[in-house]
Amino acid sequence: MSVIADLTPRRRSDGGNLWVYLIALIVVAITIGPVLYGALGGFRTNAQLADKPAGLPDPWVWTNYAGVLSNPSFWQYALNSTMIAVITTVVTVVFGLMAAYPLARYQFRGREALFMVFVLGLLFPAAVAIIPLFIIITRNLHMANTWWGVALPQAAFALPMTVVILRPFLMALPKELEEAALMDGASRIGVFWRVLMPLSAPGMITVGVLAFVTSWNAYLLPLLLLQDKMRTLPLGVADFSTEHSADTAGVLAFTTLAMIPALVLFLAFQRRLVSGLQGAVKG
């Protein structure tokens, strides 16, 4: 696993002719165009959108965004999304680090077999388990329409990837600090909390951001488990777009606002997220 990918540009010859910039421009336009169209469309009226689908706001109107921001449902959905993502992230990171620790640092028989359990977990698509999961959470655990009912299964499905990313990360940490602490009479569990947790902060941020963004973007499980006031933003966006299908500008404003948190988080932790994904592929 490459812990921190070196993304600095290489010194290589003959870059930067006109064609390269032109192609880059086209790629950027196609990539970011739909997102910008959504953001700008939120500043137009439906009449403007119907009249000139490809035009710019003229004049700029704020009512669509204001309408969404003064809509209590939007804030309720945002709260639900946030709480579910936070619970998912905390459970995934803490349980994942705990499981990765002995797999990385202890010598014992069956260690690789235990690790294989997590690797195998990667192979089960969530879609396979989704209908029974819905029945179990609703009828056996009585957790339907709650934050925990969505967050805990999400954490369970995130754990295999988390352990697979964190184990090599923990293996790469220097052993000396841990040994010194053990010599000083600290218990293994004490070493875990006081030495390993702080040292593995970068790895935890990577898997944490991954878990958060995955939960924030999740659709299928919340779709089956959450109704009415408990719905998350993706559900809210999908429902809003069908309920207000005539109000394109409103839908675009709602959608644009819903994508902001994931984008901000991504920009803030870009390097970590990127190195984590790359590490997962190489690991």
Added chain:
Amino acid sequence: MTHDVTEPAPAAPGHATSGARRTEPVRRASGGPRGTGHRGDAWRKRLEILIFVTPALALIALFVAWPIVTAVRFSVYDWKGFGDLTDFVGLENYAEVLGDEVFRSAVGHNMVIVVGSILLQLPLGVAIALLLNRKMKGQGLLRTIIFVPYVLAEVIAAVVWLQLLQPQYGFIDAVTAQIGLTPPEQGWLGTPEYALWIVLLVLTWKYLGLAVLLFLAGMQGVSEELYEAAQLDGASWWQTQWRITVPLLGPTMRTWAFLSMIGSIQCFDMIWVLTQGGPADATATMATYLIDEGTKRHNYGIAGAASVILFVIAFAMALAYQVFVLRRDTKEDTV
């Protein structure tokens, strides 16, 4: 933590031989009680491992293993969600699912998405990664922008594209009309012949960034010396890329293709928002089929059987890929 450890630790933990060597000021007195009584230690170690691993394993057992076992159980009963599982039907549900024209075409659509995603994203991804790997202004910004669609929720991307693709009033139809083509009357997503291909294009837009990102990382792994050697031999930029970068990217491409394949097999969110599997099941996938059966029609037995078939197909493909494609990488160990 900026705690530098300068002294090398020669002894493995557990051996109480080097205790005397360590004379730094320490919080507690020498490691006296540690290291004595090997049997007690062994039990203690087992207990510690158990404490660390149990929470994760318990969650996985409860929310991954139990539902999957339940899916298998559902698949051999005729159950509509009421009462106990009593109406055992053996493999009838499987026969029904496999005989269902809709499910069979759904498997076909999944395969179109699997193959189409790789055929579209691999050349495009490599080309864009090669472009971004050159020295140019605004490179960092370019890399960020190209990754943005991947970070968005599929649902959000789908809703934006739904607006772009609106019949007549949407951006795409306006542009197609402007360049003299007549867009289909029912809209691109409303026409069975086009719908799946449009879904594939939107998926490509959404996931191309991940391919580019991973390929770029693979390119960073190529040794600079190889490029210098090629340059000394007078190789052109194209020759260098074609003969050095692309071949050395092989392992990264193969791993990426594996991830892409697994994602395509369970494709759901995007389709559910764009078309709900329609029109006339033209974009149904295995996942939309089993959700349809499970939630709308409460045919839990059918949904269970479809789940198991989905898993078997995914597993068989993963295994075949591992055996025939990825094994080369573990042998060569290039990157």
